[in-house]
Each structure stands twice: as structure tokens, then as C-alpha cells.
Amino acid sequence: MKEKNNHISQNGSIGVFDSGVGGLTVLREIARALPNEDCVYLGDTARLPYGNKSRDTVTKFALKNSSFLVSLGIKFLVIACNTAASAGLDAVKESFDVPTTGVIKPEARRAATATRNGKVGVIGTRSTIASGAYELAIHQHDSGITVHSRPCPLFVPLAEEGWFEEDVTRLVAERYLMDLINEGIDTLVLGCTHYPLLKKVITETVGRDVALVDSAVPIAREVKDTLKSMGMLRDVNRRRRLTYYVTDDPKIFTQVGESFLGFPLDDVRHVDIAV
Amino acid sequence: MKEKNNHISQNGSIGVFDSGVGGLTVLREIARALPNEDCVYLGDTARLPYGNKSRDTVTKFALKNSSFLVSLGIKFLVIACNTAASAGLDAVKESFDVPTTGVIKPEARRAATATRNGKVGVIGTRSTIASGAYELAIHQHDSGITVHSRPCPLFVPLAEEGWFEEDVTRLVAERYLMDLINEGIDTLVLGCTHYPLLKKVITETVGRDVALVDSAVPIAREVKDTLKSMGMLRDVNRRRRLTYYVTDDPKIFTQVGESFLGFPLDDVRHVDIAV
Numbered sequence: 060m061k062e063k064n065n066h067i068s069q070n071g072s073i074g075v076f077d078s079g080v081g082g083l084t085v086l087r088e089i090a091r092a093l094p095n096e097d098c099v100y101l102g103d104t105a106r107l108p109y110g111n112k113s114r115d116t117v118t119k120f121a122l123k124n125s126s127f128l129v130s131l132g133i134k135f136l137v138i139a140c141n142t143a144a145s146a147g148l149d150a151v152k153e154s155f156d157v158p159t160t161g162v163i164k165p166e167a168r169r170a171a172t173a174t175r176n177g178k179v180g181v182i183g184t185r186s187t188i189a190s191g192a193y194e195l196a197i198h199q200h201d202s203g204i205t206v207h208s209r210p211c212p213l214f215v216p217l218a219e220e221g222w223f224e225e226d227v228t229r230l231v232a233e234r235y236l237m238d239l240i241n242e243g244i245d246t247l248v249l250g251c252t253h254y255p256l257l258k259k260v261i262t263e264t265v266g267r268d269v270a271l272v273d274s275a276v277p278i279a280r281e282v283k284d285t286l287k288s289m290g291m292l293r294d295v296n297r298r299r300r301l302t303y304y305v306t307d308d309p310k311i312f313t314q315v316g317e318s319f320l321g322f323p324l325d326d327v328r329h330v331d332i333a334v
Numbered sequence: 335m336k337e338k339n340n341h342i343s344q345n346g347s348i349g350v351f352d353s354g355v356g357g358l359t360v361l362r363e364i365a366r367a368l369p370n371e372d373c374v375y376l377g378d379t380a381r382l383p384y385g386n387k388s389r390d391t392v393t394k395f396a397l398k399n400s401s402f403l404v405s406l407g408i409k410f411l412v413i414a415c416n417t418a419a420s421a422g423l424d425a426v427k428e429s430f431d432v433p434t435t436g437v438i439k440p441e442a443r444r445a446a447t448a449t450r451n452g453k454v455g456v457i458g459t460r461s462t463i464a465s466g467a468y469e470l471a472i473h474q475h476d477s478g479i480t481v482h483s484r485p486c487p488l489f490v491p492l493a494e495e496g497w498f499e500e501d502v503t504r505l506v507a508e509r510y511l512m513d514l515i516n517e518g519i520d521t522l523v524l525g526c527t528h529y530p531l532l533k534k535v536i537t538e539t540v541g542r543d544v545a546l547v548d549s550a551v552p553i554a555r556e557v558k559d560t561l562k563s564m565g566m567l568r569d570v571n572r573r574r575r576l577t578y579y580v581t582d583d584p585k586i587f588t589q590v591g592e593s594f595l596g597f598p599l600d601d602v603r604h605v606d607i608a609v
Binding site: 116219 | 398
């Protein structure tokens with residue numbers, strides 16, 4: 060049964076959640092595309108990462124995170140974590156009345172449009188790749204596209220270690236991406252919000268002729284288009300608020316998040332939904 | 335206030351928890367040292383890893399895990415995760431009546447005895463190293479020992495990827511361990527239950543003259559000695575049971591755990607305490 064929310068208001072915030080800091084890249088693009096909108100971000104930093112965990116567990120986490128954001132009176136919900144979107148988007152849509160979208164479909168559409176030779180590579184966490192969600196979404200646009208997928212579990216810890224351009228990262232990238240290169244892909248979906256941090260090494264490994272597609276810009280456009288078509292864009296021109304909640308220590312998140320995004324994170328609060 | 339447990343029985347199990355599969359190396363040694371004892375293991379696989387998380391959050395996880403094991407009627411509790419032991423051992427001891435011990439102190443004692451030149455290295459997760467728990471425990475034995483510590487966050491994901499002897503792992507090990515080598519350590523504590531999987535590369539990096547100390551054997555001896563001194567060893571010679579609980583999918587744990595330990599894991603059950 061759906062948790063009813065009869066108070067969806069044009070002045071409500073856009074709610075965004077991710078397992079950790081990765082979804083901040085998505086938040087940043089949404090905030091850029093919609094400069095009048097309040098946004099509230101939840102990072103489930105106490106239970107991250109989601110990428111090696113089972114579909115059932117990740118779906119439960121996604122429902123818990125959504126329930127918290129819905130309780131704040133959001134008008135729109137964005138699942139900014141690819142693993143959570145691949146496992147839990149349908150369950151979240153069934154459980155809550157708030158209009159919801161997730162990463163995966165928007166960038167799948169972009170990849171389907173971008174490829175010229177019909178060979179698309181997809182990299183992501185173990186769980187995202189095992190779900191087959193990208194393959195399905197790309198084939199919904201063009202069933203003739205061949206999709207080559209590869210889980211890259213070490214990319215997240217390498218990004219979190221800050222080793223963006225190290226020899227180690229190059230070696231790992233070569234090992235993970237060699238098969239995709241040999242398949243002749245001309246488009247590569249970065250199917251995890253951390254991977255754009257490794258864009259330089261990934262580009263050098265696959266070559267500049269391969270188009271990289273990440274989640275942030277496509278999902279931000281989708282959020283803007285959907286709110287517009289629903290007549291739910293806020294029309295007041297005023298200073299908007301960005302609020303952050305995390306399930307682990309706000310200090311760690313603020314520190315990592317700021318180095319991740321390159322701008323200050325004010326107003327990071329703790330919420331106790333992970334224990 | 336302590337959760338009272340009036341049913342501590344000589345026939346109760348030994349409870350062991352870790353964030354994931356790592357503590358199975360500890361369980362294996364306890365099971366070897368005490369072949370008549372039932373053991374019950376909990377891996378908090380839905381919320382792992384603990385290593386980058388705050389002391390408060392890890393302490394809450396440790397209390398939740400302990401509460402579950404205590405509810406099963408265990409006679410002794412072992413915190414097999416270095417991060418959880420460094421953050422939560424005191425809180426767990428205060429909260430439950432069941433005799434409790436954790437990794438860190440036993441291997442600190444061994445390291446203090448093993449060093450000949452008084453220079454001990456300690457590697458572990460960010461959280462374990464930041465806690466200073468090893469330094470404190472080593473100095474309780476010999477305040478003249480110099481302790482050089484280094485967090486090695488990529489060792490866990492490398493071990494979980496199964497890259498035990500890869501060039502990547504060698505490069506990472508050189509980078510992490512170079513400073514400790516330059517300090518002239520003659521003893522190195524592997525302060526995380528995953529690190530013994532990388533023993534070959536670590537030995538090659540630091541050299542065969544550096545003694546490696548891990549948690550499993552020292553803690554198993556401590557458990558045996560304590561139960562013996564308490565008169566709580568079971569004296570019945572019968573087939574014992576090893577039972578496993580995990581907070582994520584039992585299938586993933588069974589698969590990873592078996593490849594980790596090299597022996598089959600029967601009777602792995604799911605318990606829903608992480609959502």
C-alpha cells in the first residue's frame with residue numbers, strides 16, 4: 060500500500076539520495092539546471108557502499124531512504140545512486156505517491172543516441188551490472204545496439220582514496236576496460252556516480268574517440284522537463300536552500316564531499332535511520 | 335543499563351561477529367583451538383565495510399550485533415573485527431553481561447613480545463588507525479616501543495576482488511608500506527582480518543626479516559585461556575555446530591566465505607537487523 064502524501068506542493072524540495080557522496084554530482088547538475096528550487100540530499104554513509112550488496116538489501120535501503128525524504132514533504136524524488144536505481148526504483152514508485160525518477164534510464168537514452176557503430180559499453184558496480192538494467196534501458200530505445208558490460212568494483216575505493224591519476228588507477232583501468240576496447244565500443248556509460256572522478260584515466264585508457272556518458276546532466280534534464288510538464292516548477296525567484304542529511308558522521312561527509320565537488324557544503328545534518 | 339543474561343551456560347555457543355567475511359579467519363582459529371565448542375558467527379554484510387566509518391556509528395553497529403548474538407544465549411562474545419573492537423569493545427562490555435573480548439589486545443601483546451628493535455608497524459582501516467587503539471595496547475605492554483601506523487583502505491577491496499598477487503596489489507603495497515620500511519620496523523601488525531589474504535605480497539614488500547602478526551591465532555588462544563580459567567569449557571566430546579548469520583544475502587556470503595576460507599560453509603542464515 061502506498062504511503063499517501065497529500066501535501067505535495069510546488070514549494071516542496073527536490074529530494075535526492077545516494078549511498079554516499081557520489082550523488083552530489085547529480086545534485087550539482089540539478090541545482091544548476093533549476094536555480095530556484097530547494098533541494099534536500101540524503102547520503103546513506105553509514106551503510107555504503109551498495110555496489111556489492113544484494114538486490115533485496117539495496118531495495119530495503121532505497122525504501123528507507125525514500126521514506127525519510129518523503130517525510131520531509133518533498134515534491135519530487137531522485138534516486139541518484141545507480142545501484143539503488145537498478146534494484147529499487149520500481150519498489151519505491153509502488154510505495155510512495157511522490158513522483159520519482161532514477162539514474163540509468165536518462166543516460167541509457169543518451170548513450171543510445173550517441174553511439175554511431177551500435178556498440179555501447181557499460182561499467183558499474185557488481186550489483187548494477189548483474190541487474191542488467193542498462194542493457195534493458197538501452198534496448199528499449201534501440202534493440203539493435205550491442206551492450207558490453209563490466210563491473211569495476213575497485214573504481215569506487217580508488218576514487219575515495221583520491222588516486223585519480225595514479226599508476227595504480229591506470230593499471231586497474233586497463234585491466235577492467237581492455238575487453239570493452241577490444242569489442243570496439245564507441246560509447247561508454249559511466250554507470251556509477253563516482254566514476255566521473257576517474258574520467259581522465261578512463262579517457263586515456265579507452266581513447267578520445269569513445270564518447271563517455273555519465274548520469275548527472277541527463278538526469279538533471281529529466282528532472283527539469285518532468286517538473287515543467289507537471290506545472291510543478293517553483294516560480295518565485297529567491298535564494299534557495301540546499302540541505303544535506305547523512306546517516307554517518309556529518310564531518311566526514313562534509314570533508315569528502317567538499318573535496319569531491321569543489322564547493323562548500325553547509326548545513327549537513329545527521330539522521331539516525333541506519334541502525 | 336546492562337542487558338541481563340541469566341542463562342549463561344557452559345553449553346552455550348561462542349559468538350563471533352565481524353562486518354563481513356574477514357572474521358572467518360578468527361572463527362577458524364577458535365574452532366581449531368576449541369574443537370568441542372559450538373560457535374555462532376554473525377557477518378554484518380549489509381552494512382560493511384566499517385573501516386571508513388565514524389566511531390559512533392561503528393559502536394552502534396557493534397551493540398546491535400552483540401545484542402543479536404546475546405539473544406541467542408551465547409556464553410562468550412568475540413569481536414573479530416578490528417574496527418569494531420577499536421571503537422566499540424568498551425561499550426559492548428558495559429552493555430552486556432556476557433564475557434567479551436576483541437581483537438587488537440591479543441595481537442598487540444604478541445607484537446610487543448616479538449619485536450627485537452622496539453619498532454613496530456601497524457596497518458589497518460582508517461577508523462582503526464585513527465582510534466590509536468593498537469598504540470595504546472602495545473604501550474600497555476612496553477611503553478618504550480615506537481609504533482608507526484598507516485591506514486591501508488585499498489587492501490580490503492583488493493582482497494575482495496581476489497587480486498592477491500597482482501601487479502596492482504604490489505604497487506599499492508609499496509606505496510602504503512614504504513614509510514614503515516624506512517622507519518626500520520621489524521614487526522608488522524596486520525590490523526584487519528582481510529590483510530592475511532595479502533600476506534604474500536606484504537611479505538615480499540616489507541622483506542622476510544619483518545615478523546607479521548595477525549589477529550586469528552592470538553585471539554583464539556585468549557578465548558581458550560579465558561574459558562578455561564572461568565571453568566566454562568564444554569567437556570562433552572561430541573560433534574559441534576558452526577552456525578552463520580548474515581545481514582545481507584546468505585548466497586553471496588557463502589560464495590565469498592568459502593573462497594576466503596577454503597572450506598564449505600553450511601547453515602548460513604539471513605537475519606534482518608540492518609534495515
